Structure formats: C-alpha cells, structure tokens
Amino acid sequence: MxxxxxxxxxxxxxxxxxxRVPRAFGQTATAPDQAGMLDMPQTPGRPEDRPAAVELRVPPEITPGPYRIGIADVLLLATTAPVTEAEALSGILAAQNRRQGYTVQDDGTIAIPNTGRVRVAGLTVEDAEAAVFQALVASEMDPTFSLEIAEFNSKRVSVGGAVGRPALVPITLQPLRLGEALQLAGGVVAPDQDYASIRLFRDGTLYQIPLTDFFTSARLQRIALTDGDAVYVDTSYELDRAQQYFADQLALVQADTAARANVLDQLETEFTIRRAQLEEERQNFVALTELDALExxxxxxxxxxxxxxxxxxxxxxxxxxxxxxxxxxxxxxxxxxxxxxxxxxxxxxxxxxxxxxxxxxxxxxxxxxxxxxxxxxxxxxxxxxxxxxWNRVVSQFVPSLFNQAASLSTGL
The missing domain is CATH 3.10.560.10 (Outer membrane lipoprotein wza domain like)
Incomplete structure (x- = not known):
C-alpha cells in the first residue's frame, strides 16, 4: 500500500x-499542610467587645427537580366509589393519624384496599398516578381516581438558633427557599443583627451568610434548600467567651518559640523524606529500564x-x-x-x-x-x-572462483 x-x-x-512514566517524575517535594502552624499568635491585646466581620460563604446553587414521594408521606387517593361523608372523613383521618391506609410505608408502598401494595417511593406525582392506574386496571377496578399528597413528611430542613420557633420545615411540591424556611420557623429574633449569621450545614460542609447581607439581598433569601439541610441562626458572641479566647491566646504565646522550632523541624523532616521517596522511585524506574525489566x-x-x-x-x-x-x-x-x-x-x-x-x-x-x-x-x-x-553477489562469487582455480592448480 x-x-x-x-x-x-x-x-x-x-x-x-x-x-507513561511514573508519577514521581512529574512531582516535586512540597511541604506538608502543617505550614499554617507557623502563623502563631503574636503579643496579645485586650479582648474586643465585638467579633470580626463574618465571612460570606454561599452554598453552591442547586436546581430542585420535581418532588419525589418518600417514606412517611401521606397520599390522598380519591375515587368515584360512592361513600358517605362520614366514611370519607374516616378514611382521611385513618391515613393521616394511624400511618396506614395511604401512608407510604417503610418498603416504599401504599396499601390500597382490594388492590394490594403499590410502590410509589421515589416517584413523582405523575409517575405515582400511572403506577396506581396500572394496579387498579390489573385488579379490574374502576381506574377513575385523583391522587394528591396530603402530608409532606419525607423531606425536611431543620431550622434552629435565634428563631421564633425552631422547627423541622417540610419540603413540598414547591422549592423551599432559605427566607421562607426562616419565616416558617418564626423569623429571626437576633438582638444584634450586625454580628449575627445564618449557618447552613449541607453534606458535611458549613456555609455562612452574615445576617445584614441576607436581609439586603433577594438572591441570598432565595437560596434553594434540599433534604437534610440544617439552618442555624448564630448570635452566640458573648463577652465571657471572648475572655476565654483571650486566655487561650496567652497560653499560645507562651509556647510560641518552642512551637515554631518544633514545626520547622517537622517540616524539614517531612520535606526531606518526601524528596528522598521521589528520588528513590525515579532511580528504581531508571534501573529497571536499564535492566530491561519493565514492560x-x-x-x-x-x-x-x-x-x-x-x-x-x-x-x-x-x-x-x-x-x-x-x-x-x-x-x-x-x-x-x-x-x-x-x-x-x-x-x-x-x-x-x-x-x-x-x-x-x-x-x-x-x-x-x-x-x-x-x-x-x-x-x-x-x-x-x-x-x-550486485556488489554482494560479486563479493560472494569471485572468492569461489579463486578457490576453484587454486584447487585445480594444486591438483595439476
């Protein structure tokens, strides 16, 4: 070709x-994270009556999807079957209070009389309607019905701290916003809003919003919350705590010189070890390459x-x-x-x-x-x-002619 x-x-x-070559060839021996320990406190002053300004750390934006039914939610299933007003009221109360009937149970199902269990956990309302419809048709029952969520119990956000009524606020069909969650918990009751903050715990990460920023920003008030979030309005700055912090700083200053020397020694040792490890990995690789011992x-x-x-x-x-x-x-x-x-x-x-x-x-x-x-x-x-x-043919052919001639002359 x-x-x-x-x-x-x-x-x-x-x-x-x-x-690819080993990672050791692309790495350098860097100092460990203990370098921050070198920033030891200096000569202490008098304790402040006010804390420093709170840093704004906003959680990443999330896009709430459609509500998905969860365990402990209560579904209201209305059918066209004729019932008395008392029977209808009794059915609703049973579903709400005794956690049976149309309460989503631990296995993710609801128990519909004469139909059996229908799995609805993890479904949107529309998908749950389709599942109930198929179950009714399979049981040869009238599939005319309406389905709605009577109680939202599976997804909640806890709100505490300096609020009127600490509470577990449910997430419903509409996205739950930070401002709405605080209002449902009785609103913020911080006596000094200049140094108060809203702390939001989500997936092991702490975010915080100064209260003054929150009240002046519609964007911060509309931060979407998700299941498992914990909101805490923090106003815990007190003078005795500041005094204790001051005493801790005095203790740190007394150990300043020794701590700095110790940290420097640790950093130097760690740096030397890491550099030796990288060098050893590189030398081993070069040696194995020279020995043709690597694939x-x-x-x-x-x-x-x-x-x-x-x-x-x-x-x-x-x-x-x-x-x-x-x-x-x-x-x-x-x-x-x-x-x-x-x-x-x-x-x-x-x-x-x-x-x-x-x-x-x-x-x-x-x-x-x-x-x-x-x-x-x-x-x-x-x-x-x-x-x-041609030269190679000649170089192989000519010596053979000389050999033959020499043999003939010797024989004569």
Whole structure:
C-alpha cells in the first residue's frame, strides 16, 4: 500500500495509548499542610467587645427537580366509589393519624384496599398516578381516581438558633427557599443583627451568610434548600467567651518559640523524606529500564540502516516513522534504497500483515514519514540499492572462483 495522507490517516486511527512514566517524575517535594502552624499568635491585646466581620460563604446553587414521594408521606387517593361523608372523613383521618391506609410505608408502598401494595417511593406525582392506574386496571377496578399528597413528611430542613420557633420545615411540591424556611420557623429574633449569621450545614460542609447581607439581598433569601439541610441562626458572641479566647491566646504565646522550632523541624523532616521517596522511585524506574525489566512497546528496524535494532517507543507521546528511520545513526546513504522504505504492520487475529510503502526519493514525501505514527511491533525495512545487491553477489562469487582455480592448480 502506497503511503498517502489517506492511508496514513486510516493507519493512525488504530487505538494506541503510549506508556507513561511514573508519577514521581512529574512531582516535586512540597511541604506538608502543617505550614499554617507557623502563623502563631503574636503579643496579645485586650479582648474586643465585638467579633470580626463574618465571612460570606454561599452554598453552591442547586436546581430542585420535581418532588419525589418518600417514606412517611401521606397520599390522598380519591375515587368515584360512592361513600358517605362520614366514611370519607374516616378514611382521611385513618391515613393521616394511624400511618396506614395511604401512608407510604417503610418498603416504599401504599396499601390500597382490594388492590394490594403499590410502590410509589421515589416517584413523582405523575409517575405515582400511572403506577396506581396500572394496579387498579390489573385488579379490574374502576381506574377513575385523583391522587394528591396530603402530608409532606419525607423531606425536611431543620431550622434552629435565634428563631421564633425552631422547627423541622417540610419540603413540598414547591422549592423551599432559605427566607421562607426562616419565616416558617418564626423569623429571626437576633438582638444584634450586625454580628449575627445564618449557618447552613449541607453534606458535611458549613456555609455562612452574615445576617445584614441576607436581609439586603433577594438572591441570598432565595437560596434553594434540599433534604437534610440544617439552618442555624448564630448570635452566640458573648463577652465571657471572648475572655476565654483571650486566655487561650496567652497560653499560645507562651509556647510560641518552642512551637515554631518544633514545626520547622517537622517540616524539614517531612520535606526531606518526601524528596528522598521521589528520588528513590525515579532511580528504581531508571534501573529497571536499564535492566530491561519493565514492560515496553517496541518497533524493529532492519535492512540498510547504519544499525539494525529494536527501538523502544517513547513514554508519554506518539513516535512516527521518521523517528525510527533516523534513530541510532539513521539511513545508510551508500547502500540503502530511498525508494524502497517499508513499514510492516500486523492486523487482525489471522496473522495478516499490511505493508506501507514510502518512496523517499522525492524529499516532499519525507513529510509523510513524520505523520505516520508507529504502533507496537511495527517492522521498518529499507531495501538495498541494486548496485549494492550486485556488489554482494560479486563479493560472494569471485572468492569461489579463486578457490576453484587454486584447487585445480594444486591438483595439476
């Protein structure tokens, strides 16, 4: 196959990921996180009557999806079956108060009389209606009904601290916003709002919003809450706590010099250990490479080259045909035939071989050699010049003639 841009593009499409050097070659020995310990407190002053300004840390924005029914939610299923007003009222009360009937149970189902259990946990209201419809049809009952959520008990947000009524606020069909949750808990009752904050715990991370920022920003008031969030209005700054903090600072200053020296020693030791570990990993890799003890990808060079050899493909990048031709002394100009350069590549599982032919007599074709990527076990072969072939025939034939002549003269 002649090596053309189209043929090269098809050959390069075969998947291959070059091997990579160990991570130790891309790392540096950095100091551990204990560096922050060097910032020890300096000479203490008098305790402040006010704390420092609270930093604003807003939780990442979330997009509430449609409400999904959960365990302990109460569903109200209204059918066209004739019932008295007392029976209807009794049915609703039973579902609400005795956690049976249409309360979503621990297995995620509701029990419908004469129909059986229908799994609704994790479904939207629309999906739950479809599930109930199929259950009624399968039970040969009138599938005319309406379904709504009577109580939202599965998804809640806790609100506490300096609020009127600490509470568990349910999440309903409409997204629950931070401002709404605080209002449902009786509103903020902080005596000094300048130094109060709203702290939001979510998935193990603490976020905080200064109360003054909250009241002046509609965006902060509309932060969407999700199931499991905990909101706490914090106004716990007190003078006795400040005094205790001041005493703690005095104790830290007394140990300042010793602590700094100790931390510096620890940092230096840690840095030395990490640097030695990286160096050892690198030296081990180099040694294993020199011993040919690591798995490598190779191509093979034969024919009229200065040195025929097995050539290891590089780490972390693609090699090309030009790399293989000109490696280790390159092309033998005296004996090699530039018009007969071949790259042989196996393909498939049947042992088939595909040969790509490059005619390098035209220097412009050498660009193709830089575009042809190599793959493991490729075989690069350069044929000999016709005159080289003739010279080799003569060099083998002439000595045999002299030997024959010498034998005949000796026999005479």
């Amino acid at each position: 002649t090596m053309t841009p189209q043929a090269i593009s098809a050959a390069n499409a075969s998947p291959y990921q070059p091997r 490598r990808d190779y191509v093979y060079r034969a024919g009229e080259l200065v040195r025929q050899s097995r050539l290891a493909l590089p780490y972390g990048r693609m090699a090309n045909l030009a790399d293989a031709i000109y490696a280790e002394g390159g092309f033998d100009n005296a004996r090699g035939n530039p018009s007969q350069i071949y790259l042989l590549r196996g393909f498939g599982t049947t042992g088939g071989v595909r040969a790509y032919h490059l005619d390098a007599r035209n220097p412009g074709n050498l660009i193709l050699a830089t575009q042809m990527q190599l793959r493991p076990n490729d075989f690069i072969f350069i044929e000999e010049q016709p005159i080289t072939k």
